[in-house]
Amino acid sequence: MTAQELMDHIFRWCDDNGEKDYSNTCDTVKCGDPSREIRKVAVTMTATVEVIRQAQQWGADLLIVHEPTFYDHFEKRLENDPVTKAKEELLAKTDMVIWRYHDHPHNKNKDMIGEGTVRMLGLQGKWINRHWAVNRLILDEPLTPRELAERFAKNGGNHVRVCGTLDEPCKTISLCLGTPRGVFEELQDPEVDVVFSGETSEWMLGEYARDAAALGFRKALMIIGHNPSEMGGMILLEKLIAKEFPELETKYFNCGEVYHSI
Ligand SMILES: [Fe+2]
Ligand SMILES: [Fe+2]
Structure with missing residues (x-):
């Protein structure tokens, strides 16, 4: 199975009546080759630097995320920004596909x-x-x-x-x-x-x-x-993929909270 095939399938879970318009969706591939074969599927809320490293170490072929990777809803890259550049370089060293799963799950008749x-x-x-x-x-x-x-x-x-x-x-x-x-x-x-x-x-x-x-x-x-407010939804997604595709290895990566509490 390819990353594209899995994503097409799990998008269909949410298209209850087939009437939703996805011409302007953010649920697109963010990096990697969608036609690659997948065996290990990682799921998280946000592709933080730590999650990218952990998923890569685990051997993920596909990382499914709910939130943007580059600080903008449609991933418009900040120009001349050193953090953006460093994260792009980190991703270039991985061969994972990152795909967003945001509009579809919220569009599902039962979100x-x-x-x-x-x-x-x-x-x-x-x-x-x-x-x-x-x-x-x-x-x-x-x-x-x-x-x-x-x-x-x-x-x-x-x-x-x-x-x-x-x-x-x-x-x-x-x-x-x-x-x-x-x-x-x-x-x-x-x-x-x-x-x-x-x-x-x-x-x-x-x-x-x-x-x-x-x-x-x-x-x-x-x-x-x-x-933490939305992670339950992505944990559910990981469980649903594991149930429907037992041939895939799946794992939820907890990206934690953005704040340090002092
Ligand atoms: Fe959100
Ligand atoms: Fe959300």
Whole structure:
């Protein structure tokens, strides 16, 4: 099987009704030869320098990523930039194919990234589609924001920050994983108790949640970190590939969080 054949197959998983327009997608090959035969498939959130080195050492033929490699949604390279040049040189020394898997999983009728994160946290509830990359989960059993943060902590999100309500049982979660549009609208909606967000504005959304809780509203904003908020989706992808293609060796590489915490 070639990298192209695998990617074509897993893209079809997400094209529920075949009506989505991918003429301007970022889900393209970022480096390497897509016609190469593959045996080992690595999956991660972001192709960090460390992940590239680890995947290469493991012998990956294909590295599937959710986020850009070169700091721009469509990988427009920074000109005369020493970091870009050094990363290009690092990639030139590998023979891996890097391919992005971003628009397709979010386009899936049940957003694969959100679904994977819900599964990773072991949450059960009723799923509601909202809009691009924003969904809701009405929990069968209410949990407090503290308990929800602890579930992330057990799954690679060690620095979740909570604004607003902390210890009140909550039922309706808005899954604004990564940085989608419309997070403030979700936070304002009286039906939403908790908003999960990858990263957001402290002075605006954070202070809104803090005021809301202080004024007696059940309202929490959980800032999870971009990679930990979406990694459950890519972990799910790795599991799905392993299940459907037992002849391939697959491995999820955790790229960790972008911040050092001092
Ligand atoms: Fe995403
Ligand atoms: Fe993202």
